[in-house]
Amino acid sequence: MAGYGSIRRTRVGPRRLKLPSFVVDNFTVQEPENTRSVSSGGNLRVLGLLAGVGEEVVAEPENLEGALGRMVAGLRAALRLRALSLSASVGERREASATSGIAGGEPVEFPILRGKTRVGALRAYADALDEGQREVLRTAAGVAALALDAAHAREAAAQKTAQLSVVQVASEALGIIKEEGDLYPTVLVLTLELLDASGGAILLGDGGVTSLGFEGSEGTLEALREVRFLGPSPWMGRIGGHHLLGVGLGNSEGAVFLTRPTRPYTEAEGVSLKLVARQIARARERSRLYASLERTSTEAISALAAALESRDDTTGEHIKRTQVLAGEAAEELGLDPEGVRVVKYAAMLHDIGKIGIPDSILNKTGGLTPEEWRAMRRHPETGAHIVGRIAGFEDVVEAVLAHHERHDGRGYPAGLAGEEVPVAARLISVIDAYDAMTNDRPYRKALTHELALAELEHGSGTQFDPAAVEALKAVLQRRRK
Template sequence: MDGAKPDVLEVSGRALVGPTSVLYPDVQALSPAVAVPRLTQSEGYRALANWPLAHEGAVLGCVACYYDAPRTLSAPEQEAFQALSEEAAFALNNVRAREAQMLRAADLEVLFEVTRRLRTARNPREIYPILVEHAMELLHADTGVLSLLDDERPEFECVFAVGLPPEVRGSTLPFSGSPFERVAQTGTTFHTSNFGGDPLPIWLNGLRAVGPAVIAPVRSEQATIGVFCLGRKRGSDVAPFTEKEARLLEGIAEIGGNAIRRARLFENLEQSYIQMVVSLARTMDARDTYTSGHSERISQWAEGVARELGCGEGEIQDIRWGALLHDIGKIGVPDAILRKPSQLTGQEWVIMRKHPVIGEEILVPIGRMRGVAGLVRHHQEMWDGSGYPDGLKGEEIPLGARILSVCDAYSAITDDRPYKKARTHLEAVTELRRCAGTQFDPRVVEAFCTIIERQQEREKAGQRPQ
């Protein structure tokens, strides 16, 4: 027996693989109608024996033997080859099963990691980069585009993209005229080896350099809400996306779709809660006729001070919300105390001083308001540690709370109250500076005085404050 050549898979295996063995004692004696592998003919072999590697009805491959001279295998030889092929088939099946199990485990690990990272996202905008960048890393892509369908019009919004011009992200894109449309309409994955060579709408010009690409539907509750495209740059050595990679992207896209839906629901609930809280805050302002519009004025001043001190946009947003909601906890203070026309008693002050803590408790359940809740809790703290509720001192007090404290004090001095008359702007500024270093952060006082003086100058010039 002279063993088969290395290219047996090209000819012999594919030609003769089947559910039963094939024995050709002399290929030259065969009818011309019988297919004989090219290897047998080109190398001049005279005899051929082929046994399938079959396991549980599935043919996994074959064992082929070639002979230089005519050869009839004896019954024991045939039994030996049959036993060998059965053992080989059993072993091959086990190896493939283990490989498949390892691949499934690896895929599950990948999907678990995506899920774990998405759990930390608090809103859809945090989900988009996690989804795209993680998928690109896992599937070795150069380009990633996540587009979501408009709820009312046949359009896409490109919510996140890597590999497209920056201006495309966030823009509204036509629904028709691209492979994206096909995927969105059919809900099935599409992949190609030459994405950039296909006709593309102008907004996808940034993907002209893409060769292999795969586009999966982003689904949630059986509905397609968008499409997710990954691409690789065109090149002779660039591999196309495999079916396994396409299935993996489908899994990632489905996880992302469900995460986006949950985040949207949570965001809507959160927004409803915020609207309710803002309404409560406005109700509190209206409840106290002496301080109507108080929170809105403090919000304008606090934002100006925060910008004067160089705070970042995220911190400024928290400070703005903190100013609007700083007195929300007064919802728990009785009218008899809140509107009392004389000084409060000791017991009444105990009740009044609970309002920062009550305000914090109202805001803490709102994810995006957790930073704001701390400002509300501490806006009555004092620089020297004599404030409430926690007696924080100096820079232990959050900067936003220190800003609110100064703005709130200015408003209290210049507004009419049941127990006192309003004082002038000059008197208020003088009082703030007198209390700098004891009640207030000196740096915040100076920043406040700067922005309030600008406001006074604009008002004198007949301009509306900004």
């Protein structure tokens, strides 16, 4: 076939390049007169290089630089050039380049186009280039454009996926955190991993700092306080040789920054961090609202406990002791912060239902009659009804209601057994019994610590949850050392 044909692009599977007929026709080289400088073996090498580069990058875009480097080196050798170089923009803030040979003199440039936009060039250094060599280099520039397109498309898709991942993971993690102080370390750990940062810091408007990976870089943290944001746009810069990305938290509440030693941050990463900052702001508002409700609830609980204590000094002191023990035992059992919170509040409120018991029964020094026992046994339900009026205390209500259930199912009021009993109620049952045994009551004297533990061990697996018994024993053993 006379002439050199043209580049045609097809869409069958990965993007493939149709090479000119002088390069290959059923692997039989057809060399026009003006391409004698490219040998038959050289044409086959050109075929291998150009036909493989596009497909390699489509399959594995991260191999872009390596594939382009091999193409440049192979073409220089096949076309017998002094040097050949390639430089092009892959996407936002990312460049690809490759050079083979020693450049000298003025190069002949072959533009690399993405659509009608020039994104780079292939530069050939030679004493002269004939038309065959030029056509090969124009073809190579087209192959490079295809490879850059593939890498850019994959990179854009990966960035979009990363943005969605950052938002989803941050939303899920921050949605369950109630303490404001726990928000910032959590978000830094997640964001450093998802956005490939080596360090991060959240600088709060009140002067507070939470940082990770900034050890020994106090000067950088101070410099970041001087950063001023222009509207909602992310800030990018360099301090101390590190690339930095920052986003304001709004309303002069502070900012979140990321750092890494290599590779500037991209606009896409700025968008991701901006989405994270939005999640931080929402989570912070939730935690502050929660703290406000918590203060109100605590005040209500304190008032209830004071009302009970005013009627019965024994019960009031019992509540204080069991609350402290319950928190330590909950941590020993491995409960999360929310679980510990539930246990502590349940310990404070578990006997609040005794407010509804007449003084004649509550302070009786002798044994109770069957009717009096029935009245006494109603206090878990009365307490649950009272606590149920406090917003956000649903789990505490369950523990208050079940704190007289037994491990073997023979307790009251519902006859729950084993893991049917809320864990907070299981702990309180053990601690309640221990405190009752080791302190004087109107109807008997206190037992020793050793006798009380023996009673707990005797009831382990029947009256008490064995794990709860062991947790309390571990706490008491630490206290006595």
